Amino acid sequence: MAKHSPGNFYGIGLGPGDPELLTLKAIHTIQKVDYIFVPKSSLKEDSLALEIVKDYVKDKKVIEQVYPMTKDTAILNTAWFKAAEEVYAQVVAGHEVAYLTLGDPLTFSTYIYLLRHLTSMLPDQCIHTIPGITSYNAAACLANYPLLAGDEKLAVIPVPTDMNTLRPILETFNTVVMMKVAKKLDEVIQLLEELKLAKNALFASYIGQKNAFLTCDLISLKSSGRGYMSVLIVKQRK
Incomplete structure (x- = not known):
C-alpha cells in the first residue's frame, strides 16, 4: 500500500469576533481544508470560533477539543499533547487541517501551546500560521x-x-x-x-x-x- 504524503496544518486567526474582520486568506483556507479543529473550555458552551465562521464550514468535518480550565502545568501539557496528536494523525493521513483561534494565533493565544508540540511532530513545510486582527x-x-x-x-x-x-x-x-x-x-x-x-x-x-x-x-x-x-x-x- 502506498504511503500518503502528509497534508498541511493551518493555524487560523479569526480576529476579535466580527465575521467581517476575517481575512480573505482565512476564509479561503477554511473553505479548502478537510478537517477543522476548534478549542473549547467546556463541553456545554457553544464555540464562538464556529459561530464566526459558520458560513464557511458547511459540510466540513469539525472536531471540538475541550481544554481544562486550570493553571496546573502538568494537566495542561497533557491536554495539549493529546490535542496535538489528534491533529497530527489527520495531517499524516494526508488531510488538510485547520485550527481556529480568536484574535491573532501568536498573540496570547492557546494556539501557541499546540504549535509547540506540532513543531516537533510535523515538518516545518506542513505548518502554516495565518494572522488575525487582535x-x-x-x-x-x-x-x-x-x-x-x-x-x-x-x-x-x-x-x-x-x-x-x-x-x-x-x-x-x-x-x-x-x-x-x-x-x-x-x-x-x-x-x-x-x-x-x-x-x-x-x-x-x-x-x-x-x-x-x-x-x-x-x-x-x-x-x-x-x-x-x-x-x-x-x-x-x-
Whole structure:
C-alpha cells in the first residue's frame, strides 16, 4: 500500500469576533481544508470560533477539543499533547487541517501551546500560521484611538498580579496595552488615577461581538465587573 504524503496544518486567526474582520486568506483556507479543529473550555458552551465562521464550514468535518480550565502545568501539557496528536494523525493521513483561534494565533493565544508540540511532530513545510486582527487593534480602530506615532514605544502585557510592577511600565512606554484584565480592573483604575492617566485610557470588552462595549470613562467602570474578555489601552500624558 502506498504511503500518503502528509497534508498541511493551518493555524487560523479569526480576529476579535466580527465575521467581517476575517481575512480573505482565512476564509479561503477554511473553505479548502478537510478537517477543522476548534478549542473549547467546556463541553456545554457553544464555540464562538464556529459561530464566526459558520458560513464557511458547511459540510466540513469539525472536531471540538475541550481544554481544562486550570493553571496546573502538568494537566495542561497533557491536554495539549493529546490535542496535538489528534491533529497530527489527520495531517499524516494526508488531510488538510485547520485550527481556529480568536484574535491573532501568536498573540496570547492557546494556539501557541499546540504549535509547540506540532513543531516537533510535523515538518516545518506542513505548518502554516495565518494572522488575525487582535482585540486591541480592533478596539483602537473602532474608537479612532491612535496606538503609535513617530518614535513612540508600545508595550503589550497581561495585567500583573502585583500592581507595583505595572507602574514603571506605564511610566516608560508611550502606549500600554493591558490584556487579561479580568478581576484586576478596579486595581488598575486606581493606579491610573494615581498616575493621572485615567483620562488617557480606552477600555473595550467583547469587541467584534454583539455585546461589545467601549468607553474612555474609566471611573464609571469601578465595581462594574467588566474585566472579562476586555482590553485596556493607556497613553502617557502629553
